[in-house]
Amino acid sequence: MTEAEIEEFLRGLNENNLTVKKVKFPELNKTFASSEMKVSLKHLNDVKVTITAELGSTVLKGQEILDLREGKLIILNKVVGEQVDLYINNQRFAKGEVLVIGDIFAIRISSIYPAPDKV
Numbered sequence: 001m002t003e004a005e006i007e008e009f010l011r012g013l014n015e016n017n018l019t020v021k022k023v024k025f026p027e028l029n030k031t032f033a034s035s036e037m038k039v040s041l042k043h044l045n046d047v048k049v050t051i052t053a054e055l056g057s058t059v060l061k062g063q064e065i066l067d068l069r070e071g072k073l074i075i076l077n078k079v080v081g082e083q084v085d086l087y088i089n090n091q092r093f094a095k096g097e098v099l100v101i102g103d104i105f106a107i108r109i110s111s112i113y114p115a116p117d118k119v
Contacts, residue, residue, distance in 0.1 A: 052087040053096065053107050083110060 001009070056076025068074075078084070086094040086107060096107040 049088050052090070053098070054085045054087065055098070056084075 056078035058074060058076050060074075081097075083095040084098055084107065085092050086096050086109065092113060094109050094112045096109045099106045099108055
């Protein structure tokens with residue numbers, strides 16, 4: 001709203017015997033650096049998160065999706081040996097390589113992305 005619109009709004013309120021005052025908040029001052037704050041992360045020890053490895057992606061037309069059947073192959077945009085993206089709760093956080101240990105898959109983390117606020 002412009003200053004004129006605010007004043008017009010306030011005049012309309014005053015006609016109804018309502019009192020509205022502008023509030024002036026004090027300026028916020030940084031009192032300490034976040035690196036100085038010591039916080040225990042013990043309360044996060046039992047928090048469960050979902051980690052997802054994205055093996056690749058592709059784009060399919062609606063009819064191709066309707067034609068999907070058991071045993072049908074979907075060709076992805078990655079090749080064998082290429083790094084895969086890892087996500088924690090749908091937020092990309094690392095890259096890794098896919099390993100097969102016995103008859104299970106595993107991911108070896110090869111690099112971790114910097115936090116978005118650190119970039």
